[in-house]
Amino acid sequence: MRRAPGPKGSVIWGSLSEFKADSLGFLSDAVCEYGDIVRLRFGPVTTHLVNHPDYVEHVLSRKLVNYDKATRSAARIAATTGDSLLSADQVAWKRHRHLIQPAFQPSCFDDIGTLIDTLMGPMFARWQRERSIDIVDEMMQLVIAIAIKIMFSSDIDPQQINAALETVLGDTWRRIEAPVDASMISARLHRPAFKKAVGDIDEIVFDLIQNRRKCAQRPDDVLSRLLAAHEADGEIQLSDKELRDAAVTLLLTGHETTANALSWAFIHASNGFENSDPAHIFAEAIRLYPSIWIIERRVVHDDTINGYHIPRGSSVLISPYLLHRHKGFWPKPDRFDPSRFAGDQPRVRDAYLPFGLGPHRCVGLYLANKIAAHIIERVFGQFRLRRLPDQPIGTSPGITLRHNGPVWMRAEHCEA
Numbered sequence: 001m002r003r004a005p006g007p008k009g010s011v012i013w014g015s016l017s018e019f020k021a022d023s024l025g026f027l028s029d030a031v032c033e034y035g036d037i038v039r040l041r042f043g044p045v046t047t048h049l050v051n052h053p054d055y056v057e058h059v060l061s062r063k064l065v066n067y068d069k070a071t072r073s074a075a076r077i078a079a080t081t082g083d084s085l086l087s088a089d090q091v092a093w094k095r096h097r098h099l100i101q102p103a104f105q106p107s108c109f110d111d112i113g114t115l116i117d118t119l120m121g122p123m124f125a126r127w128q129r130e131r132s133i134d135i136v137d138e139m140m141q142l143v144i145a146i147a148i149k150i151m152f153s154s155d156i157d158p159q160q161i162n163a164a165l166e167t168v169l170g171d172t173w174r175r176i177e178a179p180v181d182a183s184m185i186s187a188r189l190h191r192p193a194f195k196k197a198v199g200d201i202d203e204i205v206f207d208l209i210q211n212r213r214k215c216a217q218r219p220d221d222v223l224s225r226l227l228a229a230h231e232a233d234g235e236i237q238l239s240d241k242e243l244r245d246a247a248v249t250l251l252l253t254g255h256e257t258t259a260n261a262l263s264w265a266f267i268h269a270s271n272g273f274e275n276s277d278p279a280h281i282f283a284e285a286i287r288l289y290p291s292i293w294i295i296e297r298r299v300v301h302d303d304t305i306n307g308y309h310i311p312r313g314s315s316v317l318i319s320p321y322l323l324h325r326h327k328g329f330w331p332k333p334d335r336f337d338p339s340r341f342a343g344d345q346p347r348v349r350d351a352y353l354p355f356g357l358g359p360h361r362c363v364g365l366y367l368a369n370k371i372a373a374h375i376i377e378r379v380f381g382q383f384r385l386r387r388l389p390d391q392p393i394g395t396s397p398g399i400t401l402r403h404n405g406p407v408w409m410r411a412e413h414c415e416a
């Protein structure tokens with residue numbers, strides 16, 4: 001069977017140093033040079049980058065039996081999230097998916113607009129006073145405040161959780177990129193800052209769970225829905241640890257993804273697209289800057305993609321970032337143009353997967369879209385945002401696709 005083409009790299013580390021130096025640039029060059037399936041080696045790990053809708057559908061949906069999520073990155077993320085939806089263990093994953101999915105039904109978020117408006121009020125007042133804002137930080141603060149209310153109906157200081165989540169995500173990405181991760185041998189070898197951040201999150205979340213268990217009149221939020229869904233099932237009660245794992249997973253997966261995508265939306269839409277449909281603005285922002293820019297699967301049985309051998313024990317990488325900019329499927333792919341998502345525009349199925357595909361498709365898809373469209377509509381209803389000059393804006397890919405620094409914008413109030 002044929003071996004897919006790809007760069008040789010160095011004898012020991014393969015292409016690891018090129019990937020670490022500029023992941024997006026390296027992967028973009030690789031598909032340009034070698035095509036839609038590229039064989040890569042990162043130290044001892046062999047992987048295939050696949051960049052075609054058919055191959056992506058093959059891995060994430062059609063040939064599920066040949067792939068699972070027991071990857072290096074999943075193992076490192078599990079150090080924080082425990083055995084929840086991001087677990088490599090199929091039984092644990094199924095149980096949590098069955099439990100969490102109902103808590104994210106669209107009808108659960110019918111009134112979310114009012115909550116978002118309440119939280120945006122003080123932010124808008126501050127924008128009018130300060131006028132120069134870092135849109136990245138603003139969106140981080142706003143989305144974590146929304147997440148805490150949706151999840152726990154709590155008044156805890158969002159800043160407390162935000163800082164801890166940032167440390168956890170940064171440290172986890174550093175360990176994913178490192179060829180060797182000592183903390184996989186013993187959890188005691190985690191960095192002190194990481195241990196402290198996880199400890200801070202645990203303290204807050206366990207406290208919220210214990211109080212909720214005692215609460216006679218539970219508020220309508222995700223935590224209550226998780227408890228109720230499980231009790232109605234008549235299964236064994238969810239332990240505090242399982243609830244904590246579910247809650248932390250949702251905070252980690254939902255916060256930075258949505259916040260970063262929103263800042264990309266404002267950075268680009270403020271160039272004359274303010275009157276476009278907010279849902280189309282957001283869809284276009286996560287086409288060009290999909291928060292989950294890379295998806296990994298482990299190969300559990302030998303497979304063949306487009307005639308190339310995909311060996312058991314290796315992994316497969318799918319990059320929504322690359323696929324969303326594939327010239328074969330997107331006209332003028334680098335141009336920000338929300339009208340691509342207007343109803344009558346033709347699109348290739350599975351060439352757009354900001355929320356993934358198959359059974360692991362994002363549980364927060366509806367929620368993220370609803371929150372984002374509401375925020376975009378409200379901001380552009382009241383403000384014109386203008387990027388301050390002399391700010392080179394670049395990407396800084398980690399677990400999510402972040403900006404490489406603050407992005408300062410002038411906020412001009414424009415409501416009569």
Ligand code: HEM
Pocket residue numbers: 085086097249250251253254255257258261286290291292295296353354355356357359360361362363364365367368
């Ligand atoms: C713009 C915002 C978001 C983007 C771009 C996004 C993207 C994704 C993607 C691509 C996946 C699939 C990963 C894979 O197949 O390995 C995923 C899974 C997931 N997302 Fe999201 N997400 C967003 C917001 C949210 C929100 C708001 C929540 C919840 C509050 C959430 C919770 C999850 C969970 C729990 C999973 C794992 C699902 C599973 O494996 O069964 N996400 N997300």
